Each structure stands twice: as C-alpha cells, then as structure tokens.
Amino acid sequence: MNQPHCPLCHTDSGDVLWRDAFCRVVLADEPDYPGFLRVILNAHVKEMSDLPPADRMALMQVVWAAEAALVEVMQPDKINLASLGNVVPHLHWHVIPRFADDPHFPNPVWGARLRDQPHAAPPHLDAQLTATLTRRLAPAPETESR
C-alpha cells in the first residue's frame, strides 16, 4: 500500500496531535501560520472520489473537528480548508486558521504575501489543540442500557 517515494507514507509530516488507525492530525511546520493543521489519511489514496463514501465522511469528521478546535482555541477570522495534493498525491487536508493581520490575508496562503509577521499564537497552542481535538474526537459513549 505504501508508496516508496511518498513522504506522507513514510513520515508523520508534522507533530502528531491526534491519530487513529485511519488518519492523523498534525501541526504543520509552517512558521508563518501557528495552528496550521493537516489531516492526513494514513493510507496512500489520491482523491476523495477514490475513497468509499463512508471513508470520505469519516475523514471529513476529523476535518470538522480540526476546524472546530481551531475556532475554539484561536478564534480566527476565517478557516481555510483545502485538499490539493498536486505535489504529494496522498490525501491530506490543510485546515488553516486565518487572521486579518496574517502574512497573506485576504489572499490564500499560496498567494501574494502582504505582511512580514505571523499572527501571534496563544500560549501552549499545541497542548490546547491536542486537548480540544482529543475531546472532540472521543468516541461517543454507548447509550445506557438498563
């Protein structure tokens, strides 16, 4: 299944904040964007339409949790979501907190740079995001029976 030259098959590609057997959420190494998360499918699959419908939805549930964690912890002005994969065709979602004073706003982070400094990050950002993701992605408790 793993592809010999795919970095997402062979490295975590970021600090892992949450993971299960299906996917992982990593804090990207993007100094301009504290809190930039990536949701990376563990298996090497190219397109969302290559996944069975239930797996698409399972991956998006983690994307929504990543978005909700960023909103809760950082209160960004906007969330940007993207699945591109032109360079590394292994499914991964960019979940990016955007602020009016960040380096590219309102441009996409891949567009023209307008400012020098990143938006200031809150303290203990990785620990806060880990705790929030873990809570939001905890399995629902079983319905009480008798």
Place this chain on the structure above:
Amino acid sequence: MNQPHCPLCHTDSGDVLWRDAFCRVVLADEPDYPGFLRVILNAHVKEMSDLPPADRMALMQVVWAAEAALVEVMQPDKINLASLGNVVPHLHWHVIPRFADDPHFPNPVWGARLRDQPHAAPPHLDAQLTATLTRRLAPAPETESR
C-alpha cells in the same frame, strides 16, 4: 438571511449547471481553468462548522458529485478542493480539475504562474458536465414496495 453586500447572495456567480433549494453548482468564469466548478451554498453561512452536521454532509455530497463529474468528463491529473472565503465569507467550494500542463501546475491556482495556455477543454464541456451532474445528483429511486 441575505447579506446586502454579498455577491453570492445576489447573483448566481457563474453559469448554473445544477441547483436545488440548498445549493448550486456553477461553472466559474475562469478562462485559465475550463471546468473550474464552484459549489455554492444558497444561504449566507460563513464556515462549515456553522452548519448543522447533516447540512455539512449534504453540501459535501454535492462537492463529491462535482469532483466525480470532472473526473468522468475531463480525466484530470488531480482534483483540487478548497473552501477559503477570505474575501467573500459565504460558503463556496472550489472544485478544480488540474492538469500537468495547466497554467500553474503543480502550484495551487493561487500560486505562481508557470505557463501561458489553459489545458485544452473537451467539446461541449458545459453540456457534458450538466448531464453528468444531473445523473449523479438524481434522487435515488424509491425502493420498490410490493
């Protein structure tokens, strides 16, 4: 509900290929990218996390149909999906067919331009996409009973 200055509240913002009461799929006016689709929520909502879970999934079903229609009709080298909304904070998904010889590949379409000409589009592209979307988004037939 409509916002007075939001273009997505007041115009279709593209040639409508498919629509229902919840959202629409438009062919964007992007000469560099024939087949560039946008899936636009009809209501003015800012973030996916502002939608109830069932509505998030309903919107993504249309995004997946748009992706699948592009794969079927254009056989792109990659699909790019993005929900940004920094300029127009009204939920819309970019669904972009990417080709190795397109103007920005492998960069995002918002990144550095590398070539002059768009990838050649197949004939009757809008009619082909409309037919494919309409088929893929048709309500499932009711299960036969008696």
